[in-house]
Amino acid sequence: MRQITESGDVPDEHPATGESRPDNARDRLIAAAVESFAVRGFHGTTTRDIASAAGMSPAALYVHYKSKEELLYLISRSGHDVTLRLVQEGAASSDDPVEQLLAVVRRFTMYHARSHTSARIVNYELAALSPEHLEEIRVTRRSIEQKIRQIVEAGVARGVFHTSNPQMTALALLSLGVDVARWYRDEGEWSDKDIADHYCELAMRIVGVRGQRRQDS
Amino acid sequence: MRQITESGDVPDEHPATGESRPDNARDRLIAAAVESFAVRGFHGTTTRDIASAAGMSPAALYVHYKSKEELLYLISRSGHDVTLRLVQEGAASSDDPVEQLLAVVRRFTMYHARSHTSARIVNYELAALSPEHLEEIRVTRRSIEQKIRQIVEAGVARGVFHTSNPQMTALALLSLGVDVARWYRDEGEWSDKDIADHYCELAMRIVGVRGQRRQDS
Numbered sequence: 001m002r003q004i005t006e007s008g009d010v011p012d013e014h015p016a017t018g019e020s021r022p023d024n025a026r027d028r029l030i031a032a033a034v035e036s037f038a039v040r041g042f043h044g045t046t047t048r049d050i051a052s053a054a055g056m057s058p059a060a061l062y063v064h065y066k067s068k069e070e071l072l073y074l075i076s077r078s079g080h081d082v083t084l085r086l087v088q089e090g091a092a093s094s095d096d097p098v099e100q101l102l103a104v105v106r107r108f109t110m111y112h113a114r115s116h117t118s119a120r121i122v123n124y125e126l127a128a129l130s131p132e133h134l135e136e137i138r139v140t141r142r143s144i145e146q147k148i149r150q151i152v153e154a155g156v157a158r159g160v161f162h163t164s165n166p167q168m169t170a171l172a173l174l175s176l177g178v179d180v181a182r183w184y185r186d187e188g189e190w191s192d193k194d195i196a197d198h199y200c201e202l203a204m205r206i207v208g209v210r211g212q213r214r215q216d217s
Numbered sequence: 218m219r220q221i222t223e224s225g226d227v228p229d230e231h232p233a234t235g236e237s238r239p240d241n242a243r244d245r246l247i248a249a250a251v252e253s254f255a256v257r258g259f260h261g262t263t264t265r266d267i268a269s270a271a272g273m274s275p276a277a278l279y280v281h282y283k284s285k286e287e288l289l290y291l292i293s294r295s296g297h298d299v300t301l302r303l304v305q306e307g308a309a310s311s312d313d314p315v316e317q318l319l320a321v322v323r324r325f326t327m328y329h330a331r332s333h334t335s336a337r338i339v340n341y342e343l344a345a346l347s348p349e350h351l352e353e354i355r356v357t358r359r360s361i362e363q364k365i366r367q368i369v370e371a372g373v374a375r376g377v378f379h380t381s382n383p384q385m386t387a388l389a390l391l392s393l394g395v396d397v398a399r400w401y402r403d404e405g406e407w408s409d410k411d412i413a414d415h416y417c418e419l420a421m422r423i424v425g426v427r428g429q430r431r432q433d434s
Binding site: 041123171180190194195201202 | 256257258259260261262337340341344381382385386388389392393395396397399400407411412415416418419422423425
């Protein structure tokens, strides 16, 4: 997986699990699972569908993965790890809550646009995870929410953000970014960067930054 | 289905298709389809699952509906019709774009919280509709988007809203409301009304209403 750079570049759609060779069997199966779950949902997809999309036999799939659920878990694990890293990097990019929030929103928005197919699976198929996997993923989701809430609270504490409910405001910021994965189309009129630019402007408004900031037209 | 009132009350979760007796077979099958699609997705659900959840035989289902897709279409049709009506009623409630937007956001948010189960199916299973049904539903979706965009544009034209991109701003307002259906929980700490109140405040900020409006704390 490509490194996420300081400028906010995020990886292209790639359901990586840390494998270094994109053509190996494990990666092919993950890519096939993303494609199959995206079209037919987790419950509508069989291991045979996934194996077949990867050009393998169902038996060959079980050499690499224990179950369809393990594939979903690894896709979800990877998506949540990338998202948490984006948010942590954005938060670490500055001491100023305004700059932190802009960095987080830019990265978060671009990721959900570029990786819209896997991001939909990651966010819509949580209920199909095993209870143990779901609990593990929930810990990461809480870390993501908490980091964004901390930025909002820090901005309120410094008197640069103004909101009556930092927690719901943080959730709305997250929600806006996550839902980009639902409506974004690669062939649409707006690029991921266009959306990130506008969403940075909206984020400043949502947290109640007053006056004309850089991003607040 | 209960009437949506001027105060912005919206119907409780009820996958109505216009049937007057909620206990009849057609309604039971629609309710069973909503429940089944919510748990296993459209593709992961069989007509046998739906019939069984409604306490019927698979053959009995076909007395009432042609196919699983017809059930999805009717759920989608009903959800989109309610949503368009909410938006139209909000828009018709005033001549002032500020009041119109507040009315629309309040209704839209409350609907997506209260009807979160069916709203998720309505928004996430579009690709499972037949091409003819999808095109029909898309016409309604465009009407919903257009109505919200018109309110934003009217506010900009009157100098009360300030945004560099009314179209993307309207989409963000819609997106924020739709995504409530993903994260809202009936047992959560915020009621549908709490969320609608805060989202009205956020909507005023998103469209760039300046100064302290009623909802803009």
